[in-house]
Amino acid sequence: MKKLKSRHILGMAHLEPEEITFILDTAESLKEILQRPIKKVPPLRGRTIVHLFFEPSTRTKLSFELAAKRLSADTVSISKGTSSVVKGETLIDTAKNIEAMKPDIIVMRHSMTGAPHLLAKHIDSAVINAGDGINEHPSQALLDLFSVREHFGRIKGLNLTIVGDIAHSRVAHSDIMAFSKMGANVTVCGPATMMPPDIESLGCRTVFDLKEALKDADIVMALRIQKERQGMALFPSEREYAQVFGLNSSIFSLLKKDCVVMHPGPINRGVEMSPEVADSNRSIILDQVTNGVAVRMALFTLLLADSREE
Amino acid sequence: MKNRVMPPILLKGARIIDPANNKDQVGDLLIKDQKIDSIGADIQCEDAVETNLAGKWVVPGLIDMHVHLREPGFEYKETIETGTMAAAAGGFTKVACMPNTSPPNDNESITRFIIERAERAGYCKVLPVASITRGQQGRNLTEFFDLLQAGAVAFSDDGLPVTKASLMRLALEYSLNFDALIISHAEELELSVQGCMNEGKTSTKLGLKGIPNAAEDIAVFRDCCLAELTGARLHIAHVSTKGSVEIIRQAKARGVRVTAETAPHYFSLTEEAVNGYNTFAKMNPPLRTEEDRKAVIQGLRDGTLDAIATDHAPHDILSKECEFELAANGIIGLETSLPLALDVLVRQEGFSPLEVMKLMSFNPAKILNVDGGSLNPGHKADVTIIDPDFQFCYKREEIRSKAFNSPFLNKKFTGRAIATIMAGKVTFDLNGLLKAR
Numbered sequence: 001m002k003k004l005k006s007r008h009i010l011g012m013a014h015l016e017p018e019e020i021t022f023i024l025d026t027a028e029s030l031k032e033i034l035q036r037p038i039k040k041v042p043p044l045r046g047r048t049i050v051h052l053f054f055e056p057s058t059r060t061k062l063s064f065e066l067a068a069k070r071l072s073a074d075t076v077s078i079s080k081g082t083s084s085v086v087k088g089e090t091l092i093d094t095a096k097n098i099e100a101m102k103p104d105i106i107v108m109r110h111s112m113t114g115a116p117h118l119l120a121k122h123i124d125s126a127v128i129n130a131g132d133g134i135n136e137h138p139s140q141a142l143l144d145l146f147s148v149r150e151h152f153g154r155i156k157g158l159n160l161t162i163v164g165d166i167a168h169s170r171v172a173h174s175d176i177m178a179f180s181k182m183g184a185n186v187t188v189c190g191p192a193t194m195m196p197p198d199i200e201s202l203g204c205r206t207v208f209d210l211k212e213a214l215k216d217a218d219i220v221m222a223l224r225i226q227k228e229r230q231g232m233a234l235f236p237s238e239r240e241y242a243q244v245f246g247l248n249s250s251i252f253s254l255l256k257k258d259c260v261v262m263h264p265g266p267i268n269r270g271v272e273m274s275p276e277v278a279d280s281n282r283s284i285i286l287d288q289v290t291n292g293v294a295v296r297m298a299l300f301t302l303l304l305a306d307s308r309e310e
Numbered sequence: 311m312k313n314r315v316m317p318p319i320l321l322k323g324a325r326i327i328d329p330a331n332n333k334d335q336v337g338d339l340l341i342k343d344q345k346i347d348s349i350g351a352d353i354q355c356e357d358a359v360e361t362n363l364a365g366k367w368v369v370p371g372l373i374d375m376h377v378h379l380r381e382p383g384f385e386y387k388e389t390i391e392t393g394t395m396a397a398a399a400g401g402f403t404k405v406a407c408m409p410n411t412s413p414p415n416d417n418e419s420i421t422r423f424i425i426e427r428a429e430r431a432g433y434c435k436v437l438p439v440a441s442i443t444r445g446q447q448g449r450n451l452t453e454f455f456d457l458l459q460a461g462a463v464a465f466s467d468d469g470l471p472v473t474k475a476s477l478m479r480l481a482l483e484y485s486l487n488f489d490a491l492i493i494s495h496a497e498e499l500e501l502s503v504q505g506c507m508n509e510g511k512t513s514t515k516l517g518l519k520g521i522p523n524a525a526e527d528i529a530v531f532r533d534c535c536l537a538e539l540t541g542a543r544l545h546i547a548h549v550s551t552k553g554s555v556e557i558i559r560q561a562k563a564r565g566v567r568v569t570a571e572t573a574p575h576y577f578s579l580t581e582e583a584v585n586g587y588n589t590f591a592k593m594n595p596p597l598r599t600e601e602d603r604k605a606v607i608q609g610l611r612d613g614t615l616d617a618i619a620t621d622h623a624p625h626d627i628l629s630k631e632c633e634f635e636l637a638a639n640g641i642i643g644l645e646t647s648l649p650l651a652l653d654v655l656v657r658q659e660g661f662s663p664l665e666v667m668k669l670m671s672f673n674p675a676k677i678l679n680v681d682g683g684s685l686n687p688g689h690k691a692d693v694t695i696i697d698p699d700f701q702f703c704y705k706r707e708e709i710r711s712k713a714f715n716s717p718f719l720n721k722k723f724t725g726r727a728i729a730t731i732m733a734g735k736v737t738f739d740l741n742g743l744l745k746a747r
Contacts (some may be wrong), residue, residue, distance in 0.1 A: 013515070090632060112633040113517045114587035133635070135517025173517055195521065198511040 004302045007110055008120045008127040011136035012177040017097060020182060024146050027291070027298035033070060033294060037055055044073035047304060050103040051077040052094075053130070054110045059289065060130050060140070064107050067296035076103075090113060092122050092239040099123040104304055134168050135138055139299060140264055141174035143292040145182060148219055150291065156183030161213045164272055165194040165222030165234070165304055166266075171264045172223055176202045189213035189243055190223075192301075193234040214254045222247050222272045223263040238271050248274035252282075260284050313726035316326040316454050316734050316746070317746055318342040320355050324363035327663050328370065329672035332609075334664045336737060339368055341691040344734030347474050348687050359746050363511070363695065369667045370683050371403025371692030371732060372648065373674040376468070376493075376547055376571060376619035377659045378640070379405075379436065381427065383412025383422065388624035390424065393644070394433035396622070396711035397740035400644040401727025402434055403692035404682055405622075409441040410469035416441040416452045418460035425461050433737045437463040437678060439493060442481045448473055451481060459490055465649030465676045466493035468547055471529055473499060478533060482542035491677065496529035496554070499593065500677035507634050508581040508596040510612040516584065517633060523602070526595050529555035534561040545677055546570040548621050552605035559614040568675045571617040574643055574650040583717050589630045591717045593623065604624045607659055618666075620647045624713030642711050648696065656698075663698075695729040695743070702726060710735045 001022040006014060015023075033041055049068045053061055061077065068075045078098075091110075098106065105126045108116050113133030120127040127267050131137040149155050162177050166172045166188045179186050180203030189207050199206060207213040214220060225241065228279060235241050242248070248262065261273075261282045278285060319341040326349060327334045338353040339346065374397065380388040380734070390407075397405045407424060409415035415424065415538030421438045428436035444450045446469070454465065465481065478494075481616040485492050502525035507513050509520020530546055534557060537544035545557060549572045558570050560641035575593065580600050583591035591597060609615035623640025630637050651670065655661040682692055703722050708713045730738035739745065 090628070092631065111631075112635045113633045117587050118633060133517060134519070170517065196514040197509055198514050201511045201514065 007303075008116070009138050009254045009299055009303070010117055010120060010127065010129045012141050012174045012181065013136065014137050015138070017181050018102050020142070020145065023142055023295070023298050023302060024149060025140075026302055027146050027294040030297045030301065031291070031294035033213045033297070034290065038129045039070055040072060040074045041070065044068070044071040045301060047073040048103040048108065049075050049105045049300065050071045051075060052098065052106055052108045053077065054108070057109055057130070059292070060109065063289070064296050068300060070293065071297055071300055073300065078187070091118060093131065095119050095123050096155060099125055105300060118297060128299060128303070129207060131170055133170065134173070135170050136174045138174050139171040139292070139296055140171050141178035141289055143276055143295040144175055144221070144262065144264070144300075145178055145224045146291045146295050147262065147288045150287070151284055152218065155179065156220040158184045159187065159216050160184050160219045160221065161187045161189060161217040162221045162223065163189045163210065163213065163247065165226055166199060166223070167194045167196040168189050168221045173202065175221065179206060185215070187203055187213050191241070192233050209285045211254055214251055216235065216256065218256065219260055219261055219262060220247065220255070221264070223264065224266060225268055242271050246272055246274065249276040250276065265289070266294040311393055316344065317565050318347070318355050318358035319731065320353060320358035320360040320736075321368050322360060322362050322561050324366050324368040324537040325511050326685065327667050328366045329664055329668040330370070330411045330686060332664065334662070339685065339693070341586075341693065341731065341734055344691055345543075346499055346687050346689050346691050346693070349431040349685060359744055361743055362531070365697075366546065366649045367663060367696040367698060369694050369696060370671040370685055371694050372401045372727070372729065373404040373682055374402050374620050374622065374644065374647065375497070375617055375674040375678055376573075377405045377407050377622040377644065378624065379407040379424070381411060382423065382622060386555075387626050390427040390436065391431040392712040393432070393622070393624065394428055394431050394436060394545075394708065395640070396644040396709070397434040398730045399710045399727070400646075400731070401648050401694040401696065401730055402644060403694065403730060403732040403737070404435045404437060404680065405644075406437040406439050406463055406678060408439050408466060408468040412444060414441050414446045415439070417446050417483070418453070418456045421457055421460040421462050425641040432735070433730060435497060439464045439466050439468070441465065442467045444470055444478065446470055448477060450453065451484060454484060454490055458490060463680060464491040464493050464545070466495060466547065468493060468495045471495050471497040471499060475536065476531060479536050479539055479540060482536055482540040482544065485542045486540065491543050491545055491679070494529070494533045495547050496526055496533055498528045499526035500523045501528070505596070506592065507584050508598050510581060510599060512581040512584060516587065521596050523551040523553050523598065526551045527614060528559060530554040531557050534558065534566055537561070538564065538566045542567065544568045548573050548576070548595060548619070549601060549606065549609065549615055550576045550598050552602045555605045555609035557615055559609070562614065566568065568615065571619040571622045572606050572610065572615050573619060575641060577603060577610065578650050578654045579717060587634040588717065589632070589634055590641060590719070591635050592634065592639055592716050593641055594639040607655070610655065610669060611659070611661065613640065614717065616677060616716060617667070618647065618651060618669045619674070620644055624711050625715045626713065630715050640715070642709070642713050642716050645709060646716060646723070649704070649723035649726050650718070652698060653723060691731055691734040693731040694727050696725065697728045700724070700728060
């Protein structure tokens with residue numbers, strides 16, 4: 001594969017396995033740059049990347065910005081606490097105004113599902129979805145794939161168990177699709193109140209018993225309890241959640257010898273994951289963060305590869 | 311045209327479909343003095359505008375018992391004039407408009423305003439549905455007597471459910487004094503309020519919050535129980551689920567005075583139309599699954615569902631071209647209702663034209679207790695001429711409604727109304743068929 005088929009990165013639902021492998025291979029070759037003393041290369045010099053964040057973000061925004069800067073692109077960040085609609089400007093207008101200043105890529109995070117898809121319909125720049133509502137977070141899924149492939153040397157045939165709020169987690173949605181597309185076996189586990197209907201249709205099985213779900217796992221991923229996305233409390237108390245679904249040191253005896261632990265962050269320590277687990281030698285959580293920059297560098301490079309050839 | 315005496319219209323050799331008399335036969339029909347004068351084998355009338363209608367259908371003017379005309383208050387979405395123009399082009403001679411305007415139709419002056427506006431436009435008779443509660447606030451009843459006097463044909467808080475069961479009971483009880491019809495927008499908000507499409511496989515795939523069937527089923531069941539309790543006349547609007555169909559079927563079997571309608575989109579589309587975050591496929595209740603679609607068709611077939619009503623819901627483009635969750639609910643339907651019924655019910659599902667005309671004229675007239683749905687000589691001449699073989703593409707430029715929020719844009723159809731006559735007056739004539747020569 002020489003270039004991506006997709007013009008935008010809207011979700012794992014739209015990426016084909018070959019494209020995914022191509023992105024991961026590209027990220028692998030770019031990761032080396034991050035180990036250099038001078039972490040900057042010139043390929044995107046003169047390119048402009050706009051980060052449009054309608055929702056608060058620390059890790060993802062920083063990761064995208066660093067990725068752009070490592071490649072010498074110019075970056076601008078716009079953070080809006082509220083949707084532009086509240087201020088009277090429509091999302092399409094906001095985007096068209098930004099577009100008029102000729103950026104090459106717009107990276108957007110938005111509280112509403114489908115917002116980046118809407119953007120992509122109305123503007124010419126490439127759009128990267130940095131998280132839309134409860135829908136998708138494709139760059140996170142790609143960095144998760146990358147981290148797993150880096151650790152195990154493969155993805156196919158591995159057993160991934162995702163524990164937590166599946167319904168409100170865009171990371172879960174993207175990861176289920178990403179890992180199943182790449183041949184892993186995905187299991188989801190969590191309170192039944194946090195399971196969307198027909199989640200199996202995305203490519204996973206549902207197990208309600210945590211012990212059962214952890215038994216054969218090669219990778220265990222805990223999700224953050226997303227208080228901000230729930231209309232009402234979907235479980236009685238954090239105490240009970242931690243007791244039933246929290247990953248604490250008691251799980252070590254259940255896990256396969258070489259099973260690793262992941263988390264998309266930020267962690268509610270003591271709720272979905274205890275410090276002993278997060279900081280154990282099984283954890284590849286900080287590798288995920290490092291790899292995030294490499295994967296995002298790959299996305300920028302590949303999305304702009306087309307025009308660079310001209 | 312208004313004050314001139316209309317020449318008689320003689321429709322020759324048409325397939326005359328009269329659901330009131332269960333008749334479907336080829337013949338002539340003469341319209342004279344705004345009335346249906348006669349039906350027969352070979353009618354002659356010298357001064358009449360005569361048209362040969364071989365292969366065409368002549369049916370009673372279609373009646374849509376559920377539309378939103380947006381006036382007063384939302385004239386940028388639709389006006390009574392543009393909405394009724396669309397109605398005439400869809401073959402309708404009567405439409406019942408819902409009260410969720412601004413201000414809402416909760417008093418006789420708004421009711422009269424709507425009727426007068428429609429009369430002035432002259433395209434289609436408009437039957438106002440008044441709100442059940444003042445300001446559609448769900449607290450106090452409107453003045454049923456006064457509103458009925460002014461011309462309201464039914465009561466509904468459509469757009470919103472009557473959330474309090476005690477108030478719904480009160481409305482049904484009070485309606486008994488006038489044998490008035492209460493139309494229920496059946497929705498349990500507690501279960502639906504966060505959702506923006508059907509809950510299921512597609513909502514999970516798209517990452518949108520869903521509305522379960524139970525949100526409708528529970529409310530339909532509640533209102534059927536209240537109709538049974540009170541003995542009042544209840545009509546369930548826009549039925550979309552398999553469960554509702556079954557609940558209504560059982561209520562009817564028990565003798566509850568309940569009738570129900572569904573919309574063309576519920577028998578022709580499923581939740582998959584939402585793919586790509588298509589806001590033109592966003593409505594409330596939402597498009598459901600294939601299983602529901604089939605159950606709705608079965609309901610129409612066995613008489614559980616009495617009527618096809620469009621829930622014509624025009625919106626300006628700003629209300630639709632935005633984030634899916636923010637987009638307004640509803641689609642326009644007046645100009646696609648009959649083509650969809652012909653497409654899906656007649657050609658795919660084997661309904662007879664007579665059955666479809668029952669659903670689109672006779673039954674709604676009966677439910678609303680207005681005249682229509684009949685071609686009996688002496689009746690007011692509300693007549694629609696249908697060309698079942700007419701092929702056309704539903705294009706944005708050709709839509710009469712002010713809005714174009716339809717999931718059927720650019721769809722190719724076979725069959726439509728080619729002329730509409732309301733009280734002897736031609737309100738729509740696609741190809742100049744009825745022009746005096």
